[in-house]
Amino acid sequence: MxxxxxxxxxxxxxxxxxxxxxxxxxxxxxxxxxxxxxxxxxxxxxxxxxxxxxxxxADRVALATAVLDENVRQIERAAAAPDASLTSVLGVVTWHLTRSTAFVDLLRVRGDGAEARALAGRVHSVLAGFGPAGRDLSADELMLAVAMVSGAVAGPTLAERERVALRAWRLLGVEVGPLRQPETTAADEQSDSA
Missing domain, CATH: 1.10.10.60 (Homeodomain-like)
Known part of the structure; x- marks a missing residue:
């Protein structure tokens, strides 16, 4: 050339x-x-x-951690939106539950290791920022509910996993907004490269 x-x-x-x-x-x-x-x-x-x-x-753990970190950042962005509500944030959380095996494992057991616990703690902080929900659930109880829903999320197709997740939330008496992934901004991609 x-x-x-x-x-x-x-x-x-x-x-x-x-x-x-x-x-x-x-x-x-x-x-x-x-x-x-x-x-x-x-x-x-x-x-x-x-x-x-x-x-x-460097390895599989670093890649899985990066996926989890991005999931949590998307939840934090959803919570920081001007029109944010617990309902809309739970829609983002549930979107991740139906699409990310690692995220399900993180929230179900609060992770193995300091990084995983820190990521789960960030989700807990987001949920705590909205106060009690539904049946006056605390952030700790919401994290337990998220873990319970994640345990129920099963099915061979995405549509089936979404249906089961929304049904589980309804059984718990918690309203969840539309399942959605927040947009990734150019600034987010720039911070990833730093």
Whole structure:
């Protein structure tokens, strides 16, 4: 290749995009195949080489932690929205419960290790910020309810998992807003690359 034919090095911009793609792919692959899914499947789904995966994440634990951290950041962003309510935040939490095996495990057992406990603590803080819900549930009771719903979330299809999750919330007497993932902003992707 001559100098004129080579694409320009896009450096950090591509690195941030690759990292975001790897996190999204890991969430999907882990949801489909479990946390022991081959990391090569994550790299393939993200459209990057395995070397790129290991440049961003030293191992499976680092990748799963990044997925969990992104899930929690999305919940925190939902809670910080001007029109935020416990109902809307629980919609985001439930979206993650139906799509992320690692997130379910984190909230069900409050994690193994300091990082997982810190992430679960951040979710607890978000829920505590809305005060009692439904039947005057405290943040601790809401975390227990989230764990209970996560234990009920089962089914071969996404639609079935969503249906079961919403039914479980109704049985607990807690209103949940539409299941949705908050938008990822350019600023979030930039902070990921730092």
């Amino acid at each position: 001559t100098k004129q034919e080579r694409p320009a090095n896009q450096g950090r911009r591509v690195a941030a995009r690759n990292r975001a793609a790897l996190i999204t792919a890991a969430r999907e692959v882990f949801a489909e195949q479990g946390l022991n899914a081959p990391l090569s499947a994550v790299a393939r789904r993200a459209g990057v080489g395995q070397g790129s995966l290991y440049r961003h994440f």
